[in-house]
Amino acid sequence: MSLSARRLLPAAVALAIGLTGCRPHDFPQYPPDYREYVYVTNGDSGTVSIYDVVNVRLDRELAVGRHPVAVVSSTTRNEVYVVNEGAPGGQGAVSVVDAEHNAVVATIQVRKQPVAIALDPEDALAYVANSGSNSISVIDLKARREIAVIGAGEEPAALRVSPDGKALVVANRNSSSVSIIDPVARTVRAVFAGCPGANDVVILPDSSKAFAACSAGHQIMAIALAHADAQSAQPDRIESLLDVGRGPVQLALKPDGGELFTMNSLSDSISEVVTGTDDVGGAYMMGADPVQGIVSANNALLYVGNLRSQWVTIYAIDDGKREGEVHVGDGPAALAFCADGHLLFVVDARSNDVAVVRTVDHSLFTLLPAGRAPNAIADKAFKVH
Secondary structure, X not given: OOHHHHOOOXXXXXXXXXHHOOOHHHOOOOOOOEEEEEEEEEOOOOEEEEEEOOOOEEEEEEEOOOOEEEEEEOOOOOEEEEEEOOOOOOEEEEEEEEOOOOEEEEEXXXXXXXXXXXXXXXXXXXXXXXXXOOEEEEEEOOOOEEEEEEEOOOOEEEEEEOOOOOOEEEEEXXXXXXXXXXXXXXXXXXXXXXXXXXXXXXXXXXOOEEEEEEOOOOEEEEEEOOEEOOOOEEOOEEEEEEEOOOOEXXXXXXXXXXXXXXXXXXXXXXXXXXXXXXXXEEEEEOOOOEEEEEEOOOOOEEEEEEOOOOEEEEEEOOOOEEEEEXXXXXXXXXXXXOOOOOEEEEEEOOOOEEEEEEOOOOXXXXXXXXXXXEEEEEEEEEEOO
C-alpha cells in the first residue's frame, strides 16, 4: 500500500495494518540481559508512564511529584530524572527513578516552578531551570542534593550544557535574553538581549556555537561561544540574528551539527539553517502548529510533530522536501527514538496516548495509553548485571 493511500485511512484501520503487518523478524532480537524503556511525563496526573521498548507495551504508571514537565536519562548510570513543577508559585523537585526497577529512589528539592533539566557531559551534575525564581539549581546527582544556585534572566525556559562542559546556555523567556554561564565558576559570564520569548537552545557538537529560538518573534540568535587557544582568547558574542518563520518554538539539530531546523509554530512551517555559515536555506510547510522535531541518527530525515493535528510530518533533508506523514494520536507534542532507531515514540498531548511508529516504513504500529496531559519524553537503554 502506498503512503498516499495510507493517508486516507482512519486511525483504527491504520492501527490494524500496523499490528497485522508486523512480523517478529521486523524487530531486533535482544539479548536476555537487555532492557529499554521510554518515560513520558503526565502533567495533570503527577505520574510518569513507562513503556517497555523490547515488548512494545505499557510497563507501569509511576507516581512522581506534582505536575511533571521534563525528563532526561543518564548515559552513565541507570537512572532517569523527572522535573516536577509543583504547585503554582511553590517549590519544585526532581524525582530520581531507578531504571532497573522503575521506582522512585530519591526526591531532590529545587526552587520555584522548575521547567527544564540538562546534564553535564559526565552526568555528574544536573542543571535545572527554575522559571518561578529566575535561577538555575545545580544538583550533585551522586549526593542527591542541590549544591548551588545560579542567577539567570526572567523565566528561564530551556538550557543546555556544551559538549566540552565549558558553557551552560540558558534561554530566558520573559526577559527575552540568553545567559551564558561558566559551569566551573558558576557565574554568569555574558547576557545577550534581543531574543523575544527565548524558548529553546541547541549547541553544536564541537561546542563552538549556540543557537536560541526567539519564539515571540521570527528569528533565532546565533552565539559564538568563548574559546581560548595559544594565540588568542575569543569571548562569547552574538554572531547573527537569523530570520525564520513566525513563532519558532523549538530547534532540532542534526547529529552531525551541520544543519538545524526551527519549528515555526505560527507559520505552520520549518526553516532550515546551515550552522557553519548562518544561512537560512528556506521555509517548508509542514502541518498545523509544528512544535517539536527530531532528526534521525543518519542525518537523513526530520520528523515533525504538529500539535493542532493528528499527524507527524517527515522531511527528507538531502532532497529538501516533505517525504510523507504518519497518522498518530491527537496533538503530537514530543518525540523520541528508541536506542537503535527502529521505533519512534510520539507523545499525543490531547488524546493522552503515545503513538509507536515503525521508521522502516513510517507506519503506525500501535497506540499505548498515557496519563493526563502528557508532555515530555526520554529513552533509556541498558543491560542488567
